[in-house]
Amino acid sequence: MRTHEGNRPDDNFQVYDDDEAIDHFARCSQIFVDLTPYRKAIVKENHEDGLPVQRPLFMHYEDDPQTYDIQYEYLFGSDLLVAPVYKADQKRWTVYLPDDKWIHLWSGQAFGQGQHLIEAPLGEIPVFLSPTIKVCSNI
Numbered sequence: 001m002r003t004h005e006g007n008r009p010d011d012n013f014q015v016y017d018d019d020e021a022i023d024h025f026a027r028c029s030q031i032f033v034d035l036t037p038y039r040k041a042i043v044k045e046n047h048e049d050g051l052p053v054q055r056p057l058f059m060h061y062e063d064d065p066q067t068y069d070i071q072y073e074y075l076f077g078s079d080l081l082v083a084p085v086y087k088a089d090q091k092r093w094t095v096y097l098p099d100d101k102w103i104h105l106w107s108g109q110a111f112g113q114g115q116h117l118i119e120a121p122l123g124e125i126p127v128f129l130s131p132t133i134k135v136c137s138n139i
Helices: 019-034 036-049
Strands: 074-076 080-082 092-097 102-104 114-119 127-129
Touching: 019 036
Parallel strands: none
Antiparallel strands: 074 080, 080 127, 092 114, 102 127
8 A cells, every 4th residue: 555656756646646546545545444354354264264365256156157268357255356457548348247246346336147338447447346245334
């Protein structure tokens, strides 16, 4: 959670000079804090049971053949799905969600199984939470 820009401030974006960046950084920092109990639980699960923290979708949706071919989405634990945007200049991103109920982190909109075209502005990669995830209600 640090910027690594201190050695060349004129060449790097200074987050503290931009109100919009500060607001976004504050929101992301709060999400990080709110996820602390969840992160601790999945790291404990990793330690005790050997389950990876970052998981392929097929690990929890083995009966869904589509999950075996997805290489650019992953589960963080079993209840948080991340679909990184890996192409430049994308404002929307197609995401496959396995059979479950999913809540979009940024909008709070509910989604079900299937392909979905998701708004993905810079700084808001598609992230989905299972309704059963135990985190603070701020997310």
